[in-house]
Amino acid sequence: MTIESQRDKLKQHFAGRVTTQARIVLEAWQQLKQRNWQDKQWFSDFQLATDKLGRYAARFDMTDHLCIAQSINTSLKSISLRKTPVTTADILAVEQQVMQLATVTQRKTDRTDSSANRTYLRSPIYLALNQKDLAQRIAQQMQFFGFRGELYSSHDTLLAATQKNKPETMIVDVDFGGDKNAGVELIKRIQANHETPIPVMFICPREGDIQTRLEAARCGGEEFVERTLDAAQLIEKVETYTRSGAHEPYRIMVVDDSRAQAAFMESTLRKAGMTSKIITDPMQVLIALDEFSPEIIIMDMYMPGCTGTELAKVIRQQDKFVSVPIIYLSAEDDINKQLHAMSLGGDDFLVKPINPRHLIATIHNRGRRARTLHAMMIRDSLTGLYNHTHTLNLLSMEINKANQTGEPLCFAMMDIDYFKRINDTHGHPVGDRVLKSMSLFLKQRLRKTDHIGRYGGEEFAVVLPNTDECDAKNMMNDIRERFGELMHPTESDTFKVTFSCGIAAYQAGNTQQVLAQKADKALYEAKHAGRNCVKVFR
Ligand code: GH3
Ligand code: MG
Numbered sequence: 001m002t003i004e005s006q007r008d009k010l011k012q013h014f015a016g017r018v019t020t021q022a023r024i025v026l027e028a029w030q031q032l033k034q035r036n037w038q039d040k041q042w043f044s045d046f047q048l049a050t051d052k053l054g055r056y057a058a059r060f061d062m063t064d065h066l067c068i069a070q071s072i073n074t075s076l077k078s079i080s081l082r083k084t085p086v087t088t089a090d091i092l093a094v095e096q097q098v099m100q101l102a103t104v105t106q107r108k109t110d111r112t113d114s115s116a117n118r119t120y121l122r123s124p125i126y127l128a129l130n131q132k133d134l135a136q137r138i139a140q141q142m143q144f145f146g147f148r149g150e151l152y153s154s155h156d157t158l159l160a161a162t163q164k165n166k167p168e169t170m171i172v173d174v175d176f177g178g179d180k181n182a183g184v185e186l187i188k189r190i191q192a193n194h195e196t197p198i199p200v201m202f203i204c205p206r207e208g209d210i211q212t213r214l215e216a217a218r219c220g221g222e223e224f225v226e227r228t229l230d231a232a233q234l235i236e237k238v239e240t241y242t243r244s245g246a247h248e249p250y251r252i253m254v255v256d257d258s259r260a261q262a263a264f265m266e267s268t269l270r271k272a273g274m275t276s277k278i279i280t281d282p283m284q285v286l287i288a289l290d291e292f293s294p295e296i297i298i299m300d301m302y303m304p305g306c307t308g309t310e311l312a313k314v315i316r317q318q319d320k321f322v323s324v325p326i327i328y329l330s331a332e333d334d335i336n337k338q339l340h341a342m343s344l345g346g347d348d349f350l351v352k353p354i355n356p357r358h359l360i361a362t363i364h365n366r367g368r369r370a371r372t373l374h375a376m377m378i379r380d381s382l383t384g385l386y387n388h389t390h391t392l393n394l395l396s397m398e399i400n401k402a403n404q405t406g407e408p409l410c411f412a413m414m415d416i417d418y419f420k421r422i423n424d425t426h427g428h429p430v431g432d433r434v435l436k437s438m439s440l441f442l443k444q445r446l447r448k449t450d451h452i453g454r455y456g457g458e459e460f461a462v463v464l465p466n467t468d469e470c471d472a473k474n475m476m477n478d479i480r481e482r483f484g485e486l487m488h489p490t491e492s493d494t495f496k497v498t499f500s501c502g503i504a505a506y507q508a509g510n511t512q513q514v515l516a517q518k519a520d521k522a523l524y525e526a527k528h529a530g531r532n533c534v535k536v537f538r
Pocket of ligand 1: 415427428429430432435456457458
């Protein structure tokens with residue numbers, strides 16, 4: 001190895017350390033913000049973390065990080081020297097610096113993976129709130145999550161903007177502009193200009209009466225958030241709408257024995273930017289379901305071999321497809337038969353000949369709702385990670401992919417050490433906070449292509465595509481060490497937490513259950529070996 005390449009390698013290695021430290025700063029910042037800067041411990045953690053970042057960055061020649069760390073430190077010092085309460089302007093100033101840090105410390109895949117980049121290209125979210133500082137704070141925090149927020153302060157500018165560019169979501173004060181329900185009235189006018197409604201999250205700083213709520217729901221209000229507004233919660237909601245949002249085309253499966261009708265549907269859906277799978281033989285439905293995994297099924301009522309309602313029943317018998325909306329297509333205009341079809345597991349009815357605009361509007365409405373429900377169904381509410389069932393579904397999907405590509409795949413399970421003791425000593429809420437910080441830590445440390453789940457109470461699982469046993473072990477060990485360095489605050493003290501980890505590498509023929517069992521065995525071994533270590537299944 002030449003001296004240059006050795007130096008490069010070292011540099012790369014140290015760059016990793018700076019990046020890790022930057023993430024610790026980001027984590028401490030979020031914790032501090034959640035506590036409205038009231039927590040001395042987090043303030044000092046944030047300060048110490050930034051200080052350390054500065055030292056690392058200086059040592060390893062990373063000037064971007066160094067400049068940002070220095071400017072954060074200067075701000076913090078002047079705030080603590082002043083001895084007067086922290087102001088909104090202080091917070092905004094530091095937040096801006098933290099934002100820069102977040103930008104220069106994107107996750108590994110952000111810069112190279114085109115699908116990850118896409119998140120920054122999606123259409124903006126419009127914010128129209130009476131409280132300007134709040135709007136600004138939300139917009140800035142959104143950037144952490146890859147959303148672009150645009151602020152509007154008057155009816156005219158918001159109206160003009162929506163005419164020019166249809167936003168992905170709008171966050172609007174019900175009284176935007178000042179008068180009671182003025183925001184709702186404005187949204188009504190805006191929606192009238194669009195074929196499909198823009199989803200709106202209404203913010204109501206007062207108690208929302210039923211009339212206001214009804215009006216809001218009628219004009220595309222998907223959420224109604226009353227009084228206190230927690231920016232983090234709000235963003236979580238925005239995420240459920242848009243994570244799988246409009247930039248991902250809906251996957252529609254059409255089951256119709258008439259080729260002419262099917263071709264018409266295919267071209268209509270394609271023009272609307274949707275992905276379709278056309279099945280003309282109803283007997284092929286089960287195979288296609290698994291391969292295509294549709295979000296909506298459109299089905300003819302009468303087909304050779306079986307009726308649409310019979311087929312719907314069969315589809316509904318599979319847990320995975322219980323919530324996929326089924327829309328029937330038929331020349332049937334007998335209302336009783338339609339009702340009967342709906343009672344057997346259908347969600348909507350479209351009568352032939354189909355008006356394409358009507359078809360697309362129906363799909364949009366059903367699809368959005370299905371995605372929201374799906375997002376709720378697959379996630380754990382405490383941590384926002386995938387739940388047990390969905391983690392295993394993702395594992396199974398990655399096994400299929402690995403079989404096709406021949407790429408390696410690993411599954412890792414983690415369990416926090418002596419977690420019961422943490423609950424017993426510090427109380428359940430502190431335990432919950434440890435679980436949240438573990439999930440945040442995993443999200444920050446792993447690649448976007450990895451799937452992170454909360455497997456059980458204090459158990460986590462990660463699906464690592466395109467990762468061999470050795471890399472998985474190194475990666476998990478690194479995470480384990482870093483996590484063990486985190487200080488968790490209590491009211492009077494701080495403490496550290498470790499976890500044990502078991503890894504199983506995929507071998508041809510393994511089902512997801514087998515792989516999970518292997519990882520579980522390895523985890524058990526890690527516990528027996530004294531905890532705070534990583535074991536690979538052999
Ligand atoms: P080990 O090192 O062997 O894993 O010991 P442990 O104490 O971590 O494991 P044990 O299974 O004995 O205890 C797990 C505890 O986790 C018991 C349960 O009350 C707690 N727990 C499970 N879910 C939650 C949760 O959502 N929040 C909190 N705070 N605690 C939880
Ligand atoms: Mg445990």
